[in-house]
Amino acid sequence: MSRRINLAVIPGDGIGQEVVTQGLKVLRAALPQDVKLETQEYDFGAKRYHATGETLTDTDVEQLKGHDAILLGAIGDPSVPSGVLERGFLLKLRFLFDHHVNLRPSKLLPGVATPLAGQPEIDFVVVREGTEGPYTGNGGTIRKGTPHEVATEVSVNTAFGVERVVRDAFARAQARPRKKLTLVHKNNVLAFAGHLWTNVFNEVAKEFPEVTTDYIHVDAATIYLVTDPGRFDVIVTDNLFGDIITDLAAAVSGGIGVAASGNINPSGEFPSMFEPVHGSAPDIAGQGKADPTATVLSVALLLRHLGYEAEAARIEEAVAADLGERGTAPRTTEEIGDALAVRV
Amino acid sequence: MSRRINLAVIPGDGIGQEVVTQGLKVLRAALPQDVKLETQEYDFGAKRYHATGETLTDTDVEQLKGHDAILLGAIGDPSVPSGVLERGFLLKLRFLFDHHVNLRPSKLLPGVATPLAGQPEIDFVVVREGTEGPYTGNGGTIRKGTPHEVATEVSVNTAFGVERVVRDAFARAQARPRKKLTLVHKNNVLAFAGHLWTNVFNEVAKEFPEVTTDYIHVDAATIYLVTDPGRFDVIVTDNLFGDIITDLAAAVSGGIGVAASGNINPSGEFPSMFEPVHGSAPDIAGQGKADPTATVLSVALLLRHLGYEAEAARIEEAVAADLGERGTAPRTTEEIGDALAVRV
Ligand SMILES: CC(C)[C@H](C(=O)O)[C@@H](O)C(=O)O
Ligand SMILES: CC(C)[C@H](C(=O)O)[C@@H](O)C(=O)O
Numbered sequence: 090m091s092r093r094i095n096l097a098v099i100p101g102d103g104i105g106q107e108v109v110t111q112g113l114k115v116l117r118a119a120l121p122q123d124v125k126l127e128t129q130e131y132d133f134g135a136k137r138y139h140a141t142g143e144t145l146t147d148t149d150v151e152q153l154k155g156h157d158a159i160l161l162g163a164i165g166d167p168s169v170p171s172g173v174l175e176r177g178f179l180l181k182l183r184f185l186f187d188h189h190v191n192l193r194p195s196k197l198l199p200g201v202a203t204p205l206a207g208q209p210e211i212d213f214v215v216v217r218e219g220t221e222g223p224y225t226g227n228g229g230t231i232r233k234g235t236p237h238e239v240a241t242e243v244s245v246n247t248a249f250g251v252e253r254v255v256r257d258a259f260a261r262a263q264a265r266p267r268k269k270l271t272l273v274h275k276n277n278v279l280a281f282a283g284h285l286w287t288n289v290f291n292e293v294a295k296e297f298p299e300v301t302t303d304y305i306h307v308d309a310a311t312i313y314l315v316t317d318p319g320r321f322d323v324i325v326t327d328n329l330f331g332d333i334i335t336d337l338a339a340a341v342s343g344g345i346g347v348a349a350s351g352n353i354n355p356s357g358e359f360p361s362m363f364e365p366v367h368g369s370a371p372d373i374a375g376q377g378k379a380d381p382t383a384t385v386l387s388v389a390l391l392l393r394h395l396g397y398e399a400e401a402a403r404i405e406e407a408v409a410a411d412l413g414e415r416g417t418a419p420r421t422t423e424e425i426g427d428a429l430a431v432r433v
Numbered sequence: 434m435s436r437r438i439n440l441a442v443i444p445g446d447g448i449g450q451e452v453v454t455q456g457l458k459v460l461r462a463a464l465p466q467d468v469k470l471e472t473q474e475y476d477f478g479a480k481r482y483h484a485t486g487e488t489l490t491d492t493d494v495e496q497l498k499g500h501d502a503i504l505l506g507a508i509g510d511p512s513v514p515s516g517v518l519e520r521g522f523l524l525k526l527r528f529l530f531d532h533h534v535n536l537r538p539s540k541l542l543p544g545v546a547t548p549l550a551g552q553p554e555i556d557f558v559v560v561r562e563g564t565e566g567p568y569t570g571n572g573g574t575i576r577k578g579t580p581h582e583v584a585t586e587v588s589v590n591t592a593f594g595v596e597r598v599v600r601d602a603f604a605r606a607q608a609r610p611r612k613k614l615t616l617v618h619k620n621n622v623l624a625f626a627g628h629l630w631t632n633v634f635n636e637v638a639k640e641f642p643e644v645t646t647d648y649i650h651v652d653a654a655t656i657y658l659v660t661d662p663g664r665f666d667v668i669v670t671d672n673l674f675g676d677i678i679t680d681l682a683a684a685v686s687g688g689i690g691v692a693a694s695g696n697i698n699p700s701g702e703f704p705s706m707f708e709p710v711h712g713s714a715p716d717i718a719g720q721g722k723a724d725p726t727a728t729v730l731s732v733a734l735l736l737r738h739l740g741y742e743a744e745a746a747r748i749e750e751a752v753a754a755d756l757g758e759r760g761t762a763p764r765t766t767e768e769i770g771d772a773l774a775v776r777v
Pocket of ligand 1: 175176179180332621622652
């Protein structure tokens, strides 16, 4: 474990700057004295796009490669056409840096409100594939804008890509007390991809005899997420299904205000990127209303990825304690950040 | 409106027979004396598949074409490999009979349990496209079973297909008190299909100036379905997104025990098919435990489609009254069917 962290910080748009400031505050508070934290801020996002027309240049990518990890606030603004920043920055980075493990834990902490009745126990992790599926941009359009337009989207799934993420998910399941892994797909309809996923899943399962396995169609998975979320321990799924069910998972386990995520390159060949699941929320930007908790929890995932397990755990405990004691009086972004930094 | 209904009845597998029996009972009770109901039962499903290896032959299709509508219980059994009956029967019929409007209403009725806290108001309809998207079976596999396998799934979207279902959804929104239509897609990532859907939606919107429109990404839609389902009136979406969000919609609005659906060919060129959203539930089959309510509500959709609006409304009122007065004592499939038939 290096005693120096060279961090790229991308505040981004909307509430991004506010939440990242608090995330860094808690990060600094959590780190041992002898660890040197170096940060470099990057101005990606809507402002840069409007000024230069660029979302992420080759030079940017080279610079980012030099960091140990990336902390991202939020990217996206209504002034930019839908998809430009998403595909030109977020997804581009996930693909270029081979972030194939998109990690999204869901834990309903005591005292946290959920839209579900009866405060069920929720504690699972979704391992979403991050570099394949319908996210590759494959597909096209013919006869655009005519009554005979045909638009296709191609989901690309490779044994290589599926196997590495499935193996990662099995290892995570193996390391958890319940040791259970659920594959979520739609193999009764998407038979080509479904066969590959199911087959690889069953093959890799043989290497993890202690892990209990399960298969659920994505449509049924959304039912269980609201009627019996306790049944899940680790879920592995494709890029698009993962996108959909992790938003739902965030909603039922306390909302996107507390949902963290990691875009992970497990080999360490490229820096991994950590970000709250929420967006830039331009409607409340600059008002100190944003909850920085999701960013702080993303910082914990970042620290764990870099080998600072004890520090990550301390942050998670601080968040749990803070959420458990939150009254009804609203606090500012900064107040929440301060409270967490003190507890850490 | 014909005073004769020539109905194809497909009980199918598992609880299919039980729920269809009650559905027909309520149908008979609801129809005016002078309407002649003719039914013909078909044995599609697992048993036929095991006996003959067939799921749906050309002769079957020709026979089915002669009916005014089809009532289906449930198809699917663990003894048949996943996908065989789904693709060989259910989806085959949706495609052959051009069931492009897959109609799935969600209404939380008084007295019905929901996993959501605070018993929110839920009353919306999903218009799911039924003949395109990732359901077309396009795609393929190379190097199957090797470490270099590549499997693709192609989502096919045509202006023709999108426009007709979008127009149908606008007309349905126009006819409802709130007159609101939400397009659900993922146009920031699936840009080819997303552009087509968004563009067609905005074009058709011009013909319906009274309808308020809205766009939501599919991932965010799952959040709203559990945090603010009251915001939805009519939703139009693609085949796969529709599959996913309607299971979630069913879960939050009383469960799949009460979720009905119609696979509709609006032109009447081919018979439309009505079925509960639930599956064949082999674990409880033959025990009189299945709730026939979803099938009975599907019968209401069937009657409305055939022009029997008053009778459809009577069935829906009977169901609402029955659900409102349901005690905690469990009733058998038959008892529920009897109670509904009496009320109608
Ligand atoms: C913004 C968008 C491209 C992104 C995705 O679809 O992956 C987001 O929804 C997420 O889940 O991180
Ligand atoms: C059984 C399956 C093929 C089907 C679908 O995916 O459409 C079902 O889930 C449904 O929603 O009717």
